Amino acid sequence: MRALTKTLILAILTTAGAAYAQQQTPEQTPQTTTTPQTQPATPPKDPRSPGGDVGSGAGDIGKGAGGAAGNVGKGVGEGAGNLVTLHPARAGEDLGKGVGKGAKDAGVGAAKGTGKIAKGTGRGIGHLFHHSHKQAPETPPQA
Numbered sequence: 001m002r003a004l005t006k007t008l009i010l011a012i013l014t015t016a017g018a019a020y021a022q023q024q025t026p027e028q029t030p031q032t033t034t035t036p037q038t039q040p041a042t043p044p045k046d047p048r049s050p051g052g053d054v055g056s057g058a059g060d061i062g063k064g065a066g067g068a069a070g071n072v073g074k075g076v077g078e079g080a081g082n083l084v085t086l087h088p089a090r091a092g093e094d095l096g097k098g099v100g101k102g103a104k105d106a107g108v109g110a111a112k113g114t115g116k117i118a119k120g121t122g123r124g125i126g127h128l129f130h131h132s133h134k135q136a137p138e139t140p141p142q143a
Contacts, residue, residue: 050127053120057113064109068102075099 048056075098082091 057116061113
C-alpha cells in the first residue's frame with residue numbers, strides 16, 4: 001500500500017509540474033539576460049633582463065655539474081659494491097655508465113648555460129649602444 005501511495009503522489013506531482021510548465025507563455029517567464037564576463041587582459045610578461053639570462057645560464061651550468069657529479073658518484077658506488085661482491089665486470093660497467101651519464105649532464109648543462117650567458121651578454125652590450133627602440137615621430141616635409 002505504501003508503494004502505491006508513493007507512486008501515486010509522484011505521478012500527480014510530475015503531471016502538475018508538466019502542466020504548469022506548459023501554461024507559462026514567454027511573456028510570463030522572467031527574462032534574465034547575462035552579459036558575458038570578459039576576463040581582464042593580462043599584461044604581457046616582460047622579457048627576461050640580460051642579467052636574468054646570465055644568471056639563468058649560470059644556474060643551468062650548475063645544475064649540469066650537480067647532475068654529473070651525482071651520476072658519477074652513483075656509478076662509483078655501484079661499481080664499488082660490485083667489486084666487493086666479486087663482480088669486476090659489472091663494476092667496470094656501472095662505473096662507465098655513471099661517468100657517461102655524468103659527462104652528458106655536464107655537457108648539456110654547459111651548452112645550455114653558455115648559450116644563455118652569451119644571449120644575456122649580447123643583449124646587455126646592445127643596451128649600451130641602442131638607447132631606444134622607439135621610432136622618432138615623423139615630421140612633415142617643409143615646403
